[in-house]
Structure formats: structure tokens, C-alpha cells
Amino acid sequence: MTLEKRLDTTINALSQIGSDPTGGMTRLLYSDSWLEAQKFVEGKMQEIGLETSYDAIGNLFGRVTGTKYPEETILSGSHIDTVVNGGTLDGQFGVMAAYLAIQQLLETYGKPLRSLEVISMAEEEGSRFPTVFWGSKNFVGEASREQVEEIADSEGLKFVDEMRRQGFDFSEEANARRDDIKAFVEIHIEQGNVLENEKLQIGVVNNIAGQKRYTFVLKGEANHAGTTPMGYRRDAVYGFSKICSGIIDRAFAEGDPLVVTFGKVEPKPNTVNVVPGEVLFTMDCRHTDAAELTRFTKEAEEYMKEVANELELELEIDLWMNEAPVPMDADVVKVVEGAAKAKEKKYKVMHSGAGHDSQVIAPHYPTAMIFVPSIKGISHNPAEATDLADLVAGVEVLAQTLYELAYKE
Structure with a gap:
């Protein structure tokens, strides 16, 4: 069977587990469909002779032991x-x-010099419980019992009870x-449209952008829309509009790789005939350079304060996520780039x-990523798709990378 046929058949079969009528998939941590999917992957690993095991929390491993450097x-x-x-x-x-x-490597070259291992991590998305990267954080020793002992899902089912129900x-x-x-x-699929727009099949990832996420509250004064002259208003939406356009204009001027997004806006009282008193x-905000990310966000904060002062508004600032950029290992990145060249x-x-997950693992072990294109950049959506030829190209580059790392002295 060709690699293309194997990939198409395997992805389609796995995608039936947790599928829903809309054409999408819902497979949440410690759900029955999640366990069924792990068992499916375990069976596929065993079919090609990998030794399988789970860690305590449900990460699945499939391993072939190296002949010279096990x-x-x-x-x-x-x-x-x-x-x-x-x-x-x-x-x-x-x-x-x-x-x-x-x-493919085992069929072509036999067993490797170094051990090769597949990991199917338990969780990354944070879609069921208020925790993320549970699989990779446990793998590198960053997770703790205290982080999850008291949390529950939207139905009130406790994390610990559900974990134990599935045998972990x-x-x-x-x-x-x-x-x-x-x-x-x-x-991984790119989840963006850069590769598609540039008509490329492979992205060799050398850095995962750092992120800062804020919640702001801009307070003015709610008042009658008909009787309050423009010059007497403390309009919070007007203040937000100046902040939003001003900072986005600055981001355009900065250029790639900086990106900034105002994704949630809630005006109050949010009605047609009242000057909004609060937003x-x-x-x-994301950037691959920690210093540049800090500089831009500090300048953005100062600009917001200037707008608030000018319009006699109050500004509250809550920086609730501050993740530094994570560079990939330069040597492994070179191997991936060489593999892409070798496969033309x-x-x-x-x-x-x-x-x-790579951003969690990279500080502990030499790490790199490979991207394949996403059609129209769509992801986290039933319409998420990649041309089969591009998926196959990705597997070919991954196989060549693993060959360089595991089969050569």
C-alpha cells in the first residue's frame, strides 16, 4: 500500500472516533471517545511491531528500540x-x-541505531477542563496534582474522577x-495561510511566538443619547475605537512577525439610545522576540493611558498571560531543513x-517543528483541511528527518 493510501485510510478511520453530524470532531480529554482514539492508535502501533505503553495520566507511547544506542x-x-x-x-x-x-523507515531500512518513539499526548487544547498542555507538561515534569485536583468541566464532572474512570x-x-x-x-498543520499563499508545501519552524494577553476595562459615563452634547460626553466606545485603530495602525507599521488582535469587546449598557459608559x-499580542514584544505592549499601554486621559476615562489593565517566545533547537532545525531539500x-x-506542545518540550529537549499548509488557513473548524499531497509531503520530510536523527552515526 502506498504512503498516500495509508495516510488517507488511517486519518479517515481515526476521524470517525468522536465525529459529529456537522462533519467536525469533538474528542475531549478523558471522554470515552478520547480513550477509544488512544486505543485505536495503540493498535496501529502494535501492528507495525512497536512496543506500547501509557504513562500515569494517559500519554501513549509506541517504541522500537535502537540496535546500537538504545x-x-x-x-x-x-x-x-x-x-x-x-x-x-x-x-x-x-x-x-x-x-x-x-x-516506512522500518520497512525500508530495518531497525534504527537509536530508539524511535511515537507519542500520542493526552491533551493540549484545554477544551474540556480549565487546563492546557496536560500531556506535554506531564511528559517534561512540569505538571502538578494541585493544578487539577479541584477543577471540573462545564457539566460539573471533576477532572480527577474522569481521569480515574478511564483507568489513569x-x-x-x-x-x-x-x-x-x-x-x-x-x-502539524500550519493553521494559517502563509504556506498556501506562497505555494509552499513545508514550513520549517524555528520559533514559536511569545504571547501577551490582556483584559482592559475603559470606564466613562453612561448618559442619554439625545440630550448629551458631543462635547460633554465621556464615551467609552469612542475611547476604545481610538485605542483599537491607533494600536492596530502601529502594528501594521511594525510589520511581521508582530500581530495584535482585539478579539472581545463588551460595551455597557449596549443599547441604541445610551452613550456607553464602559467597555x-x-x-x-504576539512576537518571536521577547524584547520587541515587551516594548510594543508597553508602548500600547502608554497610548491607551493617553487616550483615556484625553477623554476623561478610567482605564483598568489586567495582563493575565505572559508567555515568552520559544526558539527551536538550531541543530534539529537544520536537519529538518536538510530533509526538505533532500525530498525536493x-x-x-x-x-x-x-x-x-513543542513550546512546552523545547526548553527540556532539542525540538523542531514541521508545518504543512492549511487550506484557506482554516483550523479549529469542521472545514479544516489540507491537500492529501501536502500531508504526504509532510510525512516524507518527517521520515527523512527521523532517518537522519535515528539511523545515522
């Missing part, structure tokens, strides 16, 4: 959970691509960190604007 492991994979009503590629493509790449529990080893991992490579809004794929070296 204590050195090259790891690849991604997460098995989805968002609510998501697509069929985010996360699970990276799991199945790793499995198929290793299958906290580790008694206090998150013992593995010392055998020599490289981790994650393949709650959010700002998401059109590629570019680029950053990731979205977060991935």
Missing part, C-alpha cells in the same frame, strides 16, 4: 484531543504522521523526567504564531 531516543508525535466541533487534522495528524513515518491516575514518581530523549520533532475589551519540497523557514 538509550538514545528520537521522539515524534502530537496530541490526540480536539477542540469542540474541531477539524480532523489538528493534533492527530502529527500522531499518525509519526507512526506512518516510522512504519497521578504518577507516584513525582513527574520523573526522562533523560534519554535526544530530539523531539512535531509535525471591556481584550488584546492578544518547496519550503520556507518560518515561525509559529500559534502555541503547540
